[in-house]
Amino acid sequence: MVVALLLVAVVVGSVVFHFLSPWWWTPIASNWAYIDNTIIVTFWITGVVFAAVVLFMAYCVFRFRHREGNTAHYEPENKRLETWLTVATGIGVAAMLAPGLFVWHQFVTVPADATEVEVVAQQWQWSYRLPGQDGKLGLSDTRLVTPENPLGLKPDDPNGQDDLIVEAADLHLPIDKPVKMLLRSLDVLHDFYVPEFRAKMDMVPGSVTYFWFTPTRTGSFEVLCAELCGQGHAFMRGIVMVDTPEDYLAWVGEQQTFAQLTGTQQTSAAEPTAP
Amino acid sequence: MVDVTPGSVEAIPPAEVPEVELYHPHSWWTTYVFSQDAKVIAIQYSCTAIAIGMVALVLSWLMRLQLGFPGTFDFITPEAYYQFITMHGMIMVIYLLTALFLGGFGNYLIPLMVGARDMVFPYVNMLSYWIYLLAVLVLVASFFAPGGPTGAGWTLYPPQAIMQGTPGGQQAGIILMLVSLILFIIGFTMGGLNYVVTVLQGRTRGMTLMRMPLTVWGIFTATVMALLAFPALFVACVMMLFDRLLGTSFFMPAIVEMGEQLQHAGGSPILFQHLFWFFGHPEVYIVALPAFGIVSDLISTHARKNIFGYRMMVWAIVGIGALSFIVWAHHMYVSGMHPYFGFFFATTTLIIAIPTAIKVYNWVLTLWRGDIHLTIPMLFALAFIVTFVNGGLTGLFLGNVVVDVPLSDTMFVVAHFHMVMGVAPILVIFGAIYHWYPKITGRMLNEALGQFHFWATFLGAYLIFFPMHYLGLMGVPRRYNELGDMGLISDSAHHLNAFISVMAFIVGFAQLVFLFNLIWSIRHGREAGGNPWRATSLEWQTPETPPAHGNFGKELPIVYRWAYDYNVPGASQDFLPQNDPGDYAGAKGH
């Protein structure tokens, strides 16, 4: 009796907690409302299954608990029931998988008009690089990283000369413009994670990963590192500001290009090694 | 060869193996220390696993202290915190759960349940334990090494696992960790060969595969999987050891560490992740399948009813075992691997939910119209279903590739895997200990302490991990030693964290009560008799309790029926042991 009641209490408590809990996802600031919707679908399906299974169990415990003279029913299997349950489960799974795969397809298909922004992670800070006037990012190589060239750009690549370098500072993005975040790491695995954007992806040293999204809300959002990257992991934070187009242009105007950065130091630095 | 036809029971020769090579112990040392008896090895495995598990429990307390009350405990530096989580995870998954289920329960139950005198290679079996112990000691040694144990997270992802920014990365910690894992795998392979070949070759007469209790099915399948999956971890560990010690570049790309160029070049961290998860995902089921098997037997015995849909249960175990080898990359949806893998692995991952769901249905349908005795093992079995269903369903979130994107690497993941492969299997382990303790010691565990232990553990663990999902949903990343002034985190979330920490201490305390019960009942428990639960499987039919060396006295039992003949219509009692000929003359034949 007590056991059955407690099982019911677990279900009721969980459902009540779900609806009353003040802990819920942050207000979304990107186009990935699809992901939130898929989560909602999944919550409903799994919630119903959880409640059904545990309540049924509570009923069994109550109704078929041992009393003097009780005997169990003899039933080794029931083909029809099992088939029926299997098919129902299959349908439920498909109902979650289909929207999931559909949205994943969108997630991995970067729109053609997305502007590229590079995020460069290192222990334990975030830097960024934006394509300059030409709209193209120059080539880079971890081997070229020096204090003067913190992101390892190839000095002889013309595409890279006008790239804007934002070292260990905030990133600004224009609202409603799709961006393709190119993710690069100089040392260990990191993960560029802004909870409000929903999207995230690991950054792997030695290769460039990416994801895309469209910011839909102006404001300041916190960047967290979501892949363990050593003892400073929890303190690897940054800020992304989503700006109106005017504010964004003003910010871009304040940034330095790669050519400007190296040009100011060319006098002190010797001729860099041949690329 | 004697002609054996059903009905001519006299014609059946005694099922005594002619040359039973019993390694009769001759001294105290070979009886209790260097014993080749699977039952003694099982107890050695279990005690070692529980002992190291207690270390992991204390580590979890320490990290909950830090998470619940950040800044209060100065000795928990970020380095220490990462060392705690790493060792907690690694110990719990490998040195406790794997060792206890396969080395502990496998060793004790397989020979008894299939009607064998011992494992088929007892000497190798003994070596298996000693190598396991050595692995544990190497692991413990890393706590005392300069720089302490590794703090790379239990996944040990390179490059950070072997770099300076990670505790133990450029010191002895990571090396000892890798060596310990390699030893564990060698030791496990020795034991695993025994478990598999004993099931293949050691079954007594009449014990066909389809008559084996599901416990044996679960442990057998899990062992086969472990034998094939652990080599992947072995390969990953050896290659990482080379990278760390000999400067190769299997996993290490060109790296600038704190402004300094490292010697490595061109390696692939993703390669490690593939190898790791090729082991790591089957590992989840290596822990889960024995739990599935054991819980089936607990439910059936204590509900006095045959397990519902036995054949489906067997097929599901085999199916899950096979499928679990092609889902590994669902741990890597956001690792930067080719995005098109996501389609394949999401599909296989969600398909595996179907056989798993069938198992859950069959457990609750076994309860349906049963005669449920709410004994402590049964309570733990019920709690297992609740937590397993909960954790399994959140697995559908994380397995569905796009839903995983916001949730991966958050506390949601932590809550999910603790619920499904932490709490659920541990509850089964407790249930199993309450169930088989009378066979192992001849005495029952104390009931009142058991009730307290059950309620504190089940409700406490649920209260720890259920709310934790919502922290993850909010965006709290995992492996953060403190959340600091994160804008998105409300004050109430910090209170929730403190609450979880308090619950963790209560649950941990309940385990101390359980340990006390284990020790106290050896002497003071109620006498159990040979078959206190009136169960059918062979381990309850031994002539002596605890079973003597050789398990079954002079003659091995002959098996006449499957392991689930409870409340058979027309039978004289509510259970028919497997070696009970019963109404043999009226057998329905085969």
Added chain:
Amino acid sequence: MSVIIVFLAVIAGISGWWLSQQRLMSKPWLEQGVIDEHGGSLGPAMPTAKVGLGVFLAVVGCLFALFTSAYFMRMALSDWQPLPMPGLLWFNTLVLVLSSVALQVALMAARRGQLDTVRLGLATGGLTAVAFLVGQLFAWRELAGEGYLLASNPANSFFYLITGLHGLHIVGGLIGLARTSFRAWTGTPARKLALGVELCAMYWHFLLFVWLALFVLFAGWAASFIEICRQLLT
């Protein structure tokens, strides 16, 4: 990871075939009485030690399949420079084949009860296996002498690592062979040796097979073969 998947598919095929012999579709609750397996004979059909070795070889196979998988995945990256195969490896291969043949001869002799031939086979097998190991060490020295050091390129790292592990497995086999030989020289009748010799021969054939596969891999033929297959498919 395709190599390991193919390997596991083979294992799954064998297990599936075996399971299909186990009456998995039967309804055990309807069957009472003794059911004798293995066609009615009592006791297992295959010697337990042989089954044990078979399972162990599956694990070893898995290990090398995983190394091969890792090899191919690492090979696809840009810094890979294949290393030249020392001619000595051909000779080593020949020696290992000889070793396997010798143990096979010993096995057949053991079954016929010819103790002298068994001893000859075991001794030849053991000595040639040792010769193989020595040959491998010379091949290592030759490569190292030419500047192909362990850490200088992943191709080299893989070569040393995998051949080293293969050699370690042969060393392990030599311990087993030594035990069997000891019995052969201390008066055990030839027929009683048959099982021990068979286990050694099985292990040797398997390691020979692994070596041949590795040789194909290191020589680069495996990669070209896969390339041809890929071209045929597309």
